[in-house]
Every structure is written in C-alpha cells, then in structure tokens.
Amino acid sequence: MPEQIVIVGAGQGGFQAAASLRQNDSNARITLIGEEPGLPYQRPPLSKSFMKDGDPARLLLRPKTFFEKNQINLVEKSRVSFIDRAIKEVETKSGLRFPYDHLILATGARNTKPPIRNVEAHGLHDLRTLADATAMRSAVGSARHAVVIGGGFIGLEFAAQARAAGIEVTVVEMAPRLMARVVSPGISHLFADMHLAMGTQLVFGQPAVEILSTNNGVASGVLLADGTELEGDMVLLASGVQPNTGLAAAAGLEIDNGIVVDHMLQTADPAIFALGDCAAFPEFCSGKRIRLESVQAATDQARAIARNLTGNPAAYDAIAWFWSDQADWKLQIAGLPKENGETHLIRRNHNTATALWFSDGILTCAETVNAAGEHMAARRLLASGLPVTRSDLEMHEYRLTDYLNSTLKAP
Amino acid sequence: MMRAPYHPGNTDKSMPKITFIEQDGTQHEAVVSIGSTVMEGARDNDIAGILADCGGACACSTCHVYIDPAWVDRLPPKESMESDMLDFAFEPDPLRSRLTCQIRVTEALDGLVVFLPEQQI
Numbered sequence: 001m002p003e004q005i006v007i008v009g010a011g012q013g014g015f016q017a018a019a020s021l022r023q024n025d026s027n028a029r030i031t032l033i034g035e036e037p038g039l040p041y042q043r044p045p046l047s048k049s050f051m052k053d054g055d056p057a058r059l060l061l062r063p064k065t066f067f068e069k070n071q072i073n074l075v076e077k078s079r080v081s082f083i084d085r086a087i088k089e090v091e092t093k094s095g096l097r098f099p100y101d102h103l104i105l106a107t108g109a110r111n112t113k114p115p116i117r118n119v120e121a122h123g124l125h126d127l128r129t130l131a132d133a134t135a136m137r138s139a140v141g142s143a144r145h146a147v148v149i150g151g152g153f154i155g156l157e158f159a160a161q162a163r164a165a166g167i168e169v170t171v172v173e174m175a176p177r178l179m180a181r182v183v184s185p186g187i188s189h190l191f192a193d194m195h196l197a198m199g200t201q202l203v204f205g206q207p208a209v210e211i212l213s214t215n216n217g218v219a220s221g222v223l224l225a226d227g228t229e230l231e232g233d234m235v236l237l238a239s240g241v242q243p244n245t246g247l248a249a250a251a252g253l254e255i256d257n258g259i260v261v262d263h264m265l266q267t268a269d270p271a272i273f274a275l276g277d278c279a280a281f282p283e284f285c286s287g288k289r290i291r292l293e294s295v296q297a298a299t300d301q302a303r304a305i306a307r308n309l310t311g312n313p314a315a316y317d318a319i320a321w322f323w324s325d326q327a328d329w330k331l332q333i334a335g336l337p338k339e340n341g342e343t344h345l346i347r348r349n350h351n352t353a354t355a356l357w358f359s360d361g362i363l364t365c366a367e368t369v370n371a372a373g374e375h376m377a378a379r380r381l382l383a384s385g386l387p388v389t390r391s392d393l394e395m396h397e398y399r400l401t402d403y404l405n406s407t408l409k410a411p
Numbered sequence: 412m413m414r415a416p417y418h419p420g421n422t423d424k425s426m427p428k429i430t431f432i433e434q435d436g437t438q439h440e441a442v443v444s445i446g447s448t449v450m451e452g453a454r455d456n457d458i459a460g461i462l463a464d465c466g467g468a469c470a471c472s473t474c475h476v477y478i479d480p481a482w483v484d485r486l487p488p489k490e491s492m493e494s495d496m497l498d499f500a501f502e503p504d505p506l507r508s509r510l511t512c513q514i515r516v517t518e519a520l521d522g523l524v525v526f527l528p529e530q531q532i
Contacts, residue, residue: 023459042466049468058447059466063455070457296471299464323470330492332470373495376472380499401498 002027005309006090006100008080008247010034012042013276013298014106015061020306022070028310031073031098033080033090036129039064040074044295046133047157048325054137056130083251085269102271102309105248105259106302109241109277109293116149117210119237121219124211126237127154139234143167147222147232149208151178153324155238156195160327162234163198170201170230172208172222174239181240182322182333184355186345187367194329194351203230211235241293243278256280258291263315265305273308275301284317285364286338296321319382321375332375335365335382344390346398356398363388366400377404427521431458431476434529445518449511449525450474460527467512469493472500473531477507479524486514486523501532 151173212221258280276298357365366378377400443452462473
C-alpha cells in the first residue's frame, strides 16, 4: 500500500511540499487541500506586479496539467476542520475525510484585525488572497485618496503603486519608523525619504483607533488616537498577520506563536509536520524558536519535509531571506539579527545602501537597498558557516562582494 | 511596457519553442506564450530544473540557465540587477549565464536552446 500524505493548505509552501514529494517519491498518494478556489498561486506578487498587470494567470505556480500528470489530488474550496490523530484522518467542514500516514500542516497566516472601532466597515480592504487583490485593483481605479494603516512591506508596496497611479496616499504607522519589525533604523529612514519624495504622506507614532465610514457604512477614512481624521475613499488595513494554529491546537499539538516543530520540522506527533508562516521552529544558529513570514522559508521547509519523508532526512538549516519591491527600489534581507545585535549602515549613494548586523563582532544579517550582488554575497557568506568578522569587512570597506571574492581567491 | 495577454496552457503553432537541456543531456521542448518570460514558460511546462522561488522578481537566482552559445548575442542584454544576482548563482558563466525570469519571450526567440545548471542556489 503506497504511503498517504495529506497537506493542509495549498499556498506556496503546501504546493511546494506536494511537488517535492512527488519529485522524490513516485508512489506516494498526495492530497493537497486548500480553502481557496482554483489552482495554487503565488502571493508575493499580489502587492507588486499584480497591482500593475492584473493578470491572475501569471501568478499560478503550475498549470492544471501539472497536478494531473503528477497525480497530486488537489482539493479546492475545502477547509479542514478536524484532525483525528488516533485514527490518522482529517475531516473537512463539508464532511470529506482523508486518511493519512503523514500530515503536513501548511495553514499559513491570516491578517490581524487590530482593536480598532468599526474594523468591520464595508469596503475596508485587506490583502491576503487573489480575491482581495482583485478588489483592491478595482478600487484603485476610481480612488482619489488612499489611507494605508501599517507601514510594513504590504502597506508600503501598495502605497508606492497607488502613488505611481496618481492617487494621494497617506500611510499611518503606529511605530516611530517604517518596517520597524524587519529592518534597522537606517534603512527605515532611507525608505521614508523615498516615499516622501514620491509625495506619500507618512504619519508616525499614532495608532488608528477607528475606521470612519459614510452614512451607508462604507469606509471613508481613519481616526487617529490624537483625534486627527484622515479622509480616504480607499482604506487598506495592513497591520500584520497571525499564524493559523487553531486546527493544530484543537488536535492537542503544542503552540508557541506557531505550531511547534523541531529541527526536522516535525511536531511532537511523529506523523505530523508543519511549515511556513504557521510553524515555529528552532533557528539553527541560535536554537531560539522563531516563526518566519517568508515565501523562501515556506518553500525551503517544504523541500526539507519532503526529503525527511522520502528517506533523505536532514535538519532544516537554510539561511532566511526576504525581499520587498517598493517603487523602483528593491530591499533584500539575508539572515536574521540577534537580540544583542548592532548595526552598521553604509550609504553608497542616494538609492544604494547596506545595513549590516553584527553580534559579538560577527555578521548575522545584511539588509541591502538596490544592491543585489551584496545580498547574494551575504547569503553565500552566511551559508558558509564561517564567521565573518566586522574587522574583516572593514578592510574591504564593508563591501561583501569584495570580501567574498578575496576569500574565494585565498589559498 | 504593454504586455501581450498571457494564457498558459494555450498552445498554437505560432508560439515559440524553447529547448531546455538537462545536465545528463535530456531535452525538454517547451511551447511558450509570447509576452511571458522564459522562466514562466519553463514553469508552465514543468521543467524541474527551474525553481523560480521568488516568482520572477529578480530576487533570487534559482531560474539560472546557460544560454546556447549561438543564442547569447540574440537576447536582450542583462540589466545590472540581473548581472549582480548571477555573480553568485551556481557556477555562473560570464557570457552564457542568464536568469530566465528576466528574458521576455518574443517571436524572435523561437528555437532558443538553454542548458540547465547542475543545481540552483
């Protein structure tokens, strides 16, 4: 009897798990269950290229024929509501049952609904799915002034697109700077300058307390804690996500800011794995339990689980990387800062910069702006496992490519 | 730049053919829509050696190929971002390496031959 593998969640991580499992094992019976209609697609472009071209076909991870040819049983529009660990079976809301030998949870994350009054206002946008992005594109077409709550990747990627389309844009960020959770202050300030130069208004340090609405209940602006009213005929809520852990929690699996897994991405139940935005795993350098919202982490973890389930086990130890496209600027991040880290910012010119994170004098993370080569060099250096010291880099004017080339040439 | 409507799975005789050759010599012929990228063509034809982790944003280097020498000069030149990313792809070749997400398919690309690297990193 071939092994039965069920994957819950048909986002990019769940899809990759199915594809890699099939690549490694021609016999397994693979079922991929997703809530949304249609074929699995990429989310990162929803706030980037899709806002421009609006072409959903470009987003598809594979055509329909791929699933047929590879015998991946794709179950659309189905939400798994229950895991029966005793008999190893999942059940969907509509009553479909799928037995499993191994179960992979790729349930992703959902958008946070912060404690803001009237957050259920009609016409308030948030971005998670293709349907959300399609609604936003259509709203941008007739909007004059967009108010964005949240100065993170998605809020800023959208703001840049909307501004380029000629719309007035105001971004409201509760923290004192942009992208405060993911980049160092120097990079935040560079991006703030770029958005201001585009004509976007930035409001810092003020939480939104209420979604204003018209008499018909349609979102029409945002009220800030200091009483400022910002009017906007399009309002986007982009204030982060939280992991979808309810299914795992109900099945008795441990949750700690995500579904807890070990370095093999396995839960305490050896039949169940978790990956991507919903999984809390031990980071291989520090051993600290972390959760990443990153398409790279989701796909690398999917490949690792596929290896583990097909007789080629190895611990998950990929270097994390992230990117964001805002206007014509590309932000790339390689590695992760540590708690005791300190940063060193190098500005090459008005739109090129690198911020390096050091802990105890050792490089742990590189944030680059319009410096793809430096980003790639950082990934290579961090993956090598060899410590890169601050003084090593200082001798090369903090140019990672130069330093890497010098070490490659060294005898 | 306006792009032609993009319909994967639609194949007609006017669509360019691109050949992907694996390390062991196995050839895959892919019929690719005009207006898509070579990476999208590979993905839609299930060419296993093209990972395209970032989905075509020029943010990774996992859609790297070596262009057949006869075709190198017939492709639009690399922009600096692509060159930078390629420097640290797996065993890049200064002349022949390209990121397939940065090559837009036109009629002129009919018959293009590309070679897949041993791995994508």
